[in-house]
Amino acid sequence: MPDRAATPAPPALSVQSVSHAYGKRRALDDVSLSVAKGSFTALLGPNGAGKTTLFALVTGLLGVQSGRIAICGAEPSRDGAAALEPLGLVFQQPTLDLDLTVSQNLAYFAALRGLSRRDGRQRAEDELARLDMAERAGERVRDLNGGHRRRVELARALLHEPRLLLLDEPTVGLDIESRHRIVAYVHDLARERRVAVLWATHLIDEVRADDDLVVLHQGGIAAAGRSEEVVAAAGADNLSDAFTRLTRRAPA
Numbered sequence: 001m002p003d004r005a006a007t008p009a010p011p012a013l014s015v016q017s018v019s020h021a022y023g024k025r026r027a028l029d030d031v032s033l034s035v036a037k038g039s040f041t042a043l044l045g046p047n048g049a050g051k052t053t054l055f056a057l058v059t060g061l062l063g064v065q066s067g068r069i070a071i072c073g074a075e076p077s078r079d080g081a082a083a084l085e086p087l088g089l090v091f092q093q094p095t096l097d098l099d100l101t102v103s104q105n106l107a108y109f110a111a112l113r114g115l116s117r118r119d120g121r122q123r124a125e126d127e128l129a130r131l132d133m134a135e136r137a138g139e140r141v142r143d144l145n146g147g148h149r150r151r152v153e154l155a156r157a158l159l160h161e162p163r164l165l166l167l168d169e170p171t172v173g174l175d176i177e178s179r180h181r182i183v184a185y186v187h188d189l190a191r192e193r194r195v196a197v198l199w200a201t202h203l204i205d206e207v208r209a210d211d212d213l214v215v216l217h218q219g220g221i222a223a224a225g226r227s228e229e230v231v232a233a234a235g236a237d238n239l240s241d242a243f244t245r246l247t248r249r250a251p252a
């Protein structure tokens with residue numbers, strides 16, 4: 001009998017040798033990375049590095065041209081939409097219905113995810129409470145500020161208890177306090193609730209020394225590892241210096 005205990009669980013996200021081109025424009029070139037359960041992995045890259053393209057491939061918005069992408073061991077391109085079930089998403093652009101209340105937005109999404117009304121309501125209450133948003137449940141999204149809207153999007157992404165959470169530049173346009181709050185909340189999610197997080201950003205101060213880090217530049221991986229190790233390997237004093245060194249080459 002094979003020893004099942006000896007088989008390690010697959011990572012929450014595995015990207016192997018993925019390349020992608022828009023016509024002749026190569027956006028990703030042989031990218032490999034993985035995100036383990038409980039890891040906060042920062043995908044750090046300047047504008048145009050390929051972060052959004054990578055997210056579009058992982059979420060199935062773009063078809064995989066070459067390489068392999070697996071979510072908790074299942075490949076959407078091979079296993080179909082069911083492979084996307086462990087995935088929670090916060091897109092770069094807000095996608096809430098402004099004319100619905102917070103609760104209505106969450107109830108709609110819970111139904112899409114197949115939760116019963118009762119479970120959906122309970123999950124929404126739990127996530128809103130964790131985000132200090134319980135008292136806003138009955139307000140129209142249009143009346144919320146940007147930071148509160150982002151918290152609702154985060155609650156929505158967590159309703160079905162995803163094992164892998166992807167966030168594409170989720171703090172763009174937020175004030176400093178709201179940014180810090182979201183950054184801290186998602187770090188806690190990874191550490192305490194063991195969610196695997198892939199956080200795309202171009203903002204260095206969102207990355208902590210003990211985060212896992214992938215530096216993407218011109219469609220390729222310029223460095224990867226524990227953030228403090230990437231800094232040391234680049235011979236830099238801090239992540240800002242390391243990032244400057246690693247992304248010095250001018251865009252092609």
Ligand SMILES: Nc1ncnc2c1ncn2[C@@H]1O[C@H](COP(=O)(O)OP(=O)(O)OP(=O)(O)O)[C@@H](O)[C@H]1O
Pocket residue numbers: 022025026027045046047048049050051052053054
């Ligand atoms: N639909 C498209 N058609 C053609 N080229 C594209 C398309 N989308 C992206 N690109 C190009 O692919 C490259 C990677 O873009 P991508 O949006 O993935 O980078 P990014 O790191 O997310 O940047 P940003 O932070 O500006 O969104 C860029 O050179 C971009 O111009």
